[in-house]
Amino acid sequence: MSTSLANRFRLPMAKTLRVIHLVFIFVFVLITFLFWQQGQLFNQGYRSSQLGHLESVIARLESRAQYKVDNLRYLKRIFIEAMDDPIFPGSPVTPWELNENTIQKPLWIGELPLPNSVTEEEAFQDKKSLEVRQQLNGLRKIRGLFPLATGDNELLADLYYISREGEFIASLSKKVNSLLINSYNPFEKQGSFVLASPLLNPKRAPFWTRQNIVNSDEALINAAIPVDFGGEWIGLLGIAFDRQSVEKFLASSLPDGSRSAYRLYDEQLKPLTKAVGAENNLQLSAEQKKTILNMLAEKKRGTLRSGLTFITFGKLKGTHSILVNTQTLGQGLHEEFGRFSLLLVTMFLIFLFFLLGAHSIICRLVRNMGNLQREMQHHALHDDLTGALNRRGFFAKTSQLSPNYVDYTLVQLDLDYFKKVNDVYGHLVGDNVLIHATWRIQQAIRSQDVLGRIGGEEFCVYLPNSDLKTGIRVATRIKWELESSALILENGLKLPITASLGVASHSEYPESSLDQIQTLADMRMYRAKTRGRNQVCWQDDADLEA
Numbered sequence: 001m002s003t004s005l006a007n008r009f010r011l012p013m014a015k016t017l018r019v020i021h022l023v024f025i026f027v028f029v030l031i032t033f034l035f036w037q038q039g040q041l042f043n044q045g046y047r048s049s050q051l052g053h054l055e056s057v058i059a060r061l062e063s064r065a066q067y068k069v070d071n072l073r074y075l076k077r078i079f080i081e082a083m084d085d086p087i088f089p090g091s092p093v094t095p096w097e098l099n100e101n102t103i104q105k106p107l108w109i110g111e112l113p114l115p116n117s118v119t120e121e122e123a124f125q126d127k128k129s130l131e132v133r134q135q136l137n138g139l140r141k142i143r144g145l146f147p148l149a150t151g152d153n154e155l156l157a158d159l160y161y162i163s164r165e166g167e168f169i170a171s172l173s174k175k176v177n178s179l180l181i182n183s184y185n186p187f188e189k190q191g192s193f194v195l196a197s198p199l200l201n202p203k204r205a206p207f208w209t210r211q212n213i214v215n216s217d218e219a220l221i222n223a224a225i226p227v228d229f230g231g232e233w234i235g236l237l238g239i240a241f242d243r244q245s246v247e248k249f250l251a252s253s254l255p256d257g258s259r260s261a262y263r264l265y266d267e268q269l270k271p272l273t274k275a276v277g278a279e280n281n282l283q284l285s286a287e288q289k290k291t292i293l294n295m296l297a298e299k300k301r302g303t304l305r306s307g308l309t310f311i312t313f314g315k316l317k318g319t320h321s322i323l324v325n326t327q328t329l330g331q332g333l334h335e336e337f338g339r340f341s342l343l344l345v346t347m348f349l350i351f352l353f354f355l356l357g358a359h360s361i362i363c364r365l366v367r368n369m370g371n372l373q374r375e376m377q378h379h380a381l382h383d384d385l386t387g388a389l390n391r392r393g394f395f396a397k398t399s400q401l402s403p404n405y406v407d408y409t410l411v412q413l414d415l416d417y418f419k420k421v422n423d424v425y426g427h428l429v430g431d432n433v434l435i436h437a438t439w440r441i442q443q444a445i446r447s448q449d450v451l452g453r454i455g456g457e458e459f460c461v462y463l464p465n466s467d468l469k470t471g472i473r474v475a476t477r478i479k480w481e482l483e484s485s486a487l488i489l490e491n492g493l494k495l496p497i498t499a500s501l502g503v504a505s506h507s508e509y510p511e512s513s514l515d516q517i518q519t520l521a522d523m524r525m526y527r528a529k530t531r532g533r534n535q536v537c538w539q540d541d542a543d544l545e546a
């Protein structure tokens, strides 16, 4: 089919496909936007739910911390009252309390490596011995309360008292004692003691401190309250938490069924505990720490998405610590928001699958329809036997071409004695002669020339940009091509093929239409027949008679 004819059918199909692509792109963008919007809502919901969890843990931690501080206040009162308690007036300090081997005992008296510390012997020989005894009375009284503080309430387990002069340290457990001693740094003069001074703490309020433990990464968290007696600051009453007890404390504050990992950090984001809750060994990177600290400088709580991990963080009041919650994608998917998000993603994928499927089916249908249409068009314009243009196709094509070419020439040709071929050898051989003749004619013409089978054994060749002379030359070449190539039959017999040709050119009658030129060529072809066949005729009767 010629390109212009083919284009007539290709263009609408390309246009239809373009419209289909656009419609599908529009649907895809619209639905993706709706899913994205829904995803944003889920995201916001997830953020606030994570913040809500964090808030609840922070609230529990703060209330537990407050509870401990309230108890410290209460114990301080008992302690001071007990110092004046006449129950043990002037009672001697029993030797086991002074013996260093008694360190295993719940109430241990030892010596902190304070500069200018007073030795035990000195403490009980000079005037200070009374004061020491008074303090021991107070501690005995508090110790009397220890049995009441068993079970879940571990408040008193890590309770300690340090006299201001560092003469003794006393607590329930040997572990806390040794941690306190190890965390003590005489050169820094102990943060707790500085913060307990009346100058820095005129209200004598409880406070929290963090002490590094020498030769380890661990730290001790202290809730402490200054103790004053007789108008003088005499020591510190406190509760010490080592890492395990802080972790226990944190774990007991987590909401039931939490799928997140919580970790407590100090103000510089140095970890105070291991991760507690759902297993998650995430280490905050330097970049993440920087971002979190920057965000915390502006507000108390925040969230951060880091890869597949979601981080929520918030400051704790009073304790100078930061609680960080991390949730991995896997952990999040077990929660309600995670399940909804998974459902949303699955629905989107299903939608995408169906959209792509529908798009491919519709495009295939349109292409098939286009191909079918092209095939039908091809059949409508072409001869099935020879593949050349049929009468309709030939005139459709040449009438399209002729306005572009001022001069054109037509060669009309008719095979000679074709009826005989059919009659003698049968129609099949007749068909083969037609196919063979078409092929031979095509050998004799140029690619821009148009060949059509316009009747049974009748052909017409359109020669664009050609005058009569050229037409005669081409017609003679066709005649020669046909007569010089007989069809070889199955039995080896050579079947000669000849044709009578009539040539007419538009240049002869410039005012004539294509139909008129074709009629003229046809008349000349008949003249060639009557003059004996197998010849080219380009003249009219008048010319011949002349």
Ligand SMILES: Nc1nc2c(ncn2[C@@H]2O[C@H](COP(=O)(O)OP(=O)(O)OP(=O)(O)O)[C@@H](O)[C@H]2O)c(=O)[nH]1
Residues within 6 Å of the ligand: 385, 414, 415, 416, 417, 418, 419, 420, 422, 426, 427, 428, 429, 430, 431, 434, 455, 456, 457, 529, 533
């Ligand atoms: N095998 C075959 N024969 C065809 C086809 N189309 C037309 N014919 C036959 O072609 C023959 C044409 O015969 P005529 O018009 O008498 O022409 P002719 O026998 O070639 O004689 P002249 O043209 O005078 O030389 C007829 O017998 C048609 O049946 C075709 O597609 N296949």
